Amino acid sequence: EVQLVESGGDLVQPGGSLRLSCAVSGFTVSSNYMNWVRQAPGKGLEWVSVIHSGGSTYYADSVKGRFTSSRDNSKNTLYLQMNSLRAEDTAVYYCARETKNSLDYWGQGALVTVSS
Amino acid sequence: DIQMTQSPSSLSASVGDRVTITCRASQSISSYLNWYQQKPGKAPKLLVYVASNLQTGVPSRFSGSGSGTEFTLTISSLQPEDFATYYCQQSFGTPIFTFGPGTKVDI
Numbered sequence A: 001e002v003q004l005v006e007s008g009g010d011l012v013q014p015g016g017s018l019r020l021s022c023a024v025s026g027f028t029v030s031s032n033y034m035n036w037v038r039q040a041p042g043k044g045l046e047w048v049s050v051i052h053s054g055g056s057t058y059y060a061d062s063v064k065g066r067f068t069s070s071r072d073n074s075k076n077t078l079y080l081q082m083n084s085l086r087a088e089d090t091a092v093y094y095c096a097r098e099t100k101n102s103l104d105y106w107g108q109g110a111l112v113t114v115s116s
Numbered sequence B: 001d002i003q004m005t006q007s008p009s010s011l012s013a014s015v016g017d018r019v020t021i022t023c024r025a026s027q028s029i030s031s032y033l034n035w036y037q038q039k040p041g042k043a044p045k046l047l048v049y050v051a052s053n054l055q056t057g058v059p060s061r062f063s064g065s066g067s068g069t070e071f072t073l074t075i076s077s078l079q080p081e082d083f084a085t086y087y088c089q090q091s092f093g094t095p096i097f098t099f100g101p102g103t104k105v106d107i
Helices: none
Strands: A003-007 A018-025 A033-039 A045-051 A057-059 A067-072 A077-082 A091-099 A102-106 A110-114 B004-007 B010-012 B019-025 B033-038 B045-049 B062-067 B070-075 B085-090 B103-106
Touching: A003 A091, A018 A091, A018 A110, A033 A067, A033 A077, A033 A102, A045 A067, A045 A077, A045 A091, A045 B085, A057 A067, A077 A091, A102 B033, A102 B045, B004 B085, B019 B033, B019 B085, B019 B103, B033 B062, B045 B062, B070 B085
Parallel strands: B010 B103
Antiparallel strands: A003 A018, A018 A077, A033 A045, A033 A091, A045 A057, A067 A077, A091 A102, A091 A110, B004 B019, B019 B070, B033 B045, B033 B085, B062 B070, B085 B103
C-alpha cells in the first residue's frame, strides 16, 4: 500500500526556518519525481517544488532561493527545507508523487504557520 | 507563465444533476491537463489525467474532455459524495505546474 506521511509542521516566527519531512512507503522516492504543493487557509492549490529522479530541483518563483527540496534514499524520505519564512508561507504543505505529468499520490498535509 | 482559469467559481446542484466545469489555459497546453477533487480537510485526489483519462478507481460518471486551451470536467449524475472543490492543473509547462483557482460544488 502506498503511503506518504508528512511531519514537521509547526508555528514559526517570520524570518525563521523549518524542515518538513515526507516519509514514503510503497514505492521508491529516488525513482520518482516528487512534488510539494501548498494551500493557504481557505485558498487554492499552489505548486511549490519538484525533485526529479536524477536529482534536479525546480521551484516556484515565490519560494526560489528560500526553499530547498531534498531526499534521503536510505530513509525513502523527501524533505522541504524552508528558510526566511514569511507570513504568506502559512499553508498546509502536501508532498505528492508525479506520474504521467499528474500527481497521483498525496500525503495528508502538514500545517506551517508563520506568525509572531 | 501559463495561467489557468476556471468557471464557474462555484455552483449549486442537486443529486442526479449533470454538472460541467470549464478550465481555460492562457496558451495552448495540448492535452496536458489534469483534474483533482478535494474535500474539506483532505488532500486532493486525482480524477482525470491528460485531459480525458480516468484515474484507476474513479467512477465512470466523471469524464474529461478538451485540448488546446479549453477543457471540461463533467459529472454525468451528481452523487452526494461528489460535493467538493474541483481543480484543474496544467502540466504542459513541466517541471512547473499551475493549478486553476478551483470550482466549489455544493448543494
